[in-house]
Amino acid sequence: MSKYNDFIQDPYNAEINLLLGEQYYQEGYKAGALTYFLRCAEYATDHNLTYEALLKVAICLKEVKERPHSTRGAMLNAVTHDTRRPEAYYHLSYDHQEKQEWQESYTVAVQGLNTSEHNTGTITDIDYPGEHALWFQKAVAAWWIGRCDEARLILQDLLKHWTLGDMFTDACHSNLANIGGERFFKIPYTSDQHYNLRYDFKDSRKIQKNYSQTLQDIFVLSMLDGKEDGTYIEIGSAGPFLGNNTALLETQFNWKGFSLDIDPNEVEEFNKSRKNKCILQDATKADFNTLIQEHNLGETID
Numbered sequence: 001m002s003k004y005n006d007f008i009q010d011p012y013n014a015e016i017n018l019l020l021g022e023q024y025y026q027e028g029y030k031a032g033a034l035t036y037f038l039r040c041a042e043y044a045t046d047h048n049l050t051y052e053a054l055l056k057v058a059i060c061l062k063e064v065k066e067r068p069h070s071t072r073g074a075m076l077n078a079v080t081h082d083t084r085r086p087e088a089y090y091h092l093s094y095d096h097q098e099k100q101e102w103q104e105s106y107t108v109a110v111q112g113l114n115t116s117e118h119n120t121g122t123i124t125d126i127d128y129p130g131e132h133a134l135w136f137q138k139a140v141a142a143w144w145i146g147r148c149d150e151a152r153l154i155l156q157d158l159l160k161h162w163t164l165g166d167m168f169t170d171a172c173h174s175n176l177a178n179i180g181g182e183r184f185f186k187i188p189y190t191s192d193q194h195y196n197l198r199y200d201f202k203d204s205r206k207i208q209k210n211y212s213q214t215l216q217d218i219f220v221l222s223m224l225d226g227k228e229d230g231t232y233i234e235i236g237s238a239g240p241f242l243g244n245n246t247a248l249l250e251t252q253f254n255w256k257g258f259s260l261d262i263d264p265n266e267v268e269e270f271n272k273s274r275k276n277k278c279i280l281q282d283a284t285k286a287d288f289n290t291l292i293q294e295h296n297l298g299e300t301i302d
Contacts, residue, residue, distance in 0.1 A: 007036075014044035015123065018053055022124040025060065034060040047081045048120060054078040055088060055126045062095075071095070084118040087128040093137040106141035109134050132162045136171065143179055152181035159183070186213050186243060202226030203253070211247040220249065220302075230302040232257035233292075235283045238266050240273040250276050255302075258295045260286060 006016045021036030037060060040053035058074035061067055072095055078088040089112025096105035116131040139154035155172045158164060164172070176183045189210040197204060197218070203226045210217050224230065230253065234246045237259035241247045249255035259278040261267050270278035279291070292301070 014040045030060045030064050051078050051081045052122045084115050086112040086116045102141045102144035109138040211241050212245045213243045216245045217248040228253050230255040231297045234259035237261045240270040
């Protein structure tokens with residue numbers, strides 16, 4: 001072990017102890033890692049190094065599922081070494097959440113958000129995803145202490161405006177599904193945004209607005225250079241206009257086709273408002289050849 005050789009040469013060097021602990025940690029020897037993280041915390045004169053070592057102590061203790069009070073104590077001790085950094089607040093908020101101590105989880109998350117600009121970086125991985133994780137902690141705890149609208153707004157804002165990894169994206173969607181918040185947001189296009197189009201397709205300037213959720217209708221027209229009189233099959237249409245992928249094609253580019261949906265209310269509303277029809281049917285059981293013939297779509301579906 002290269003770090004062990006460094007340790008032999010300088011056993012009281014705090015950073016060497018931290019790095020040796022990290023090497024043990026990465027190799028799965030959590031108990032051994034704990035020893036060196038504790039040594040780092042003891043010998044360090046740099047408060048940032050002490051802070052990092054104490055959080056690594058907390059992470060190790062949590063993973064070996066021993067001494068939960070010592071785990072939280074290490075997190076609190078890290079805070080005392082630097083109250084202006086967010087990482088320990090995140091770990092504390094999560095620790096309170098796991099124990100269903102919701103008010104404490106909320107309060108600590110708020111404290112962390114007030115310090116989020118003071119993230120100074122670390123030598124090792126201290127399992128801090130970033131500021132968005134503190135907002136997520138705040139949202140989850142907010143729901144359980146009765147701040148329901150606040151919880152929904154935070155989760156929706158995270159999905160709208162933050163770059164999230166798969167884990168947090170899925171967690172936001174899951175929580176919003178459970179608490180009744182909007183999970184999918186339309187990206188609107190209006191004529192004053194024409195300059196943003198990457199491809200100025202034929203008749204693109206006549207589009208006043210789109211209907212798709214994430215510009216699927218604009219994408220189709222871009223790929224087909226604003227084709228008129230095209231054909232489509234739409235599966236899972238939902239409503240006739242808001243979030244619909246074929247409304248623009250039908251109303252402004254004279255496309256024909258048919259849609260399928262399994263929600264009778266959506267199908268009824270669709271057929272009240274659109275020229276092309278929506279069929280109440282499970283698409284996995286549909287006879288598409290027959291439907292294409294019935295709607296005179298020909299042999300090519302755009």
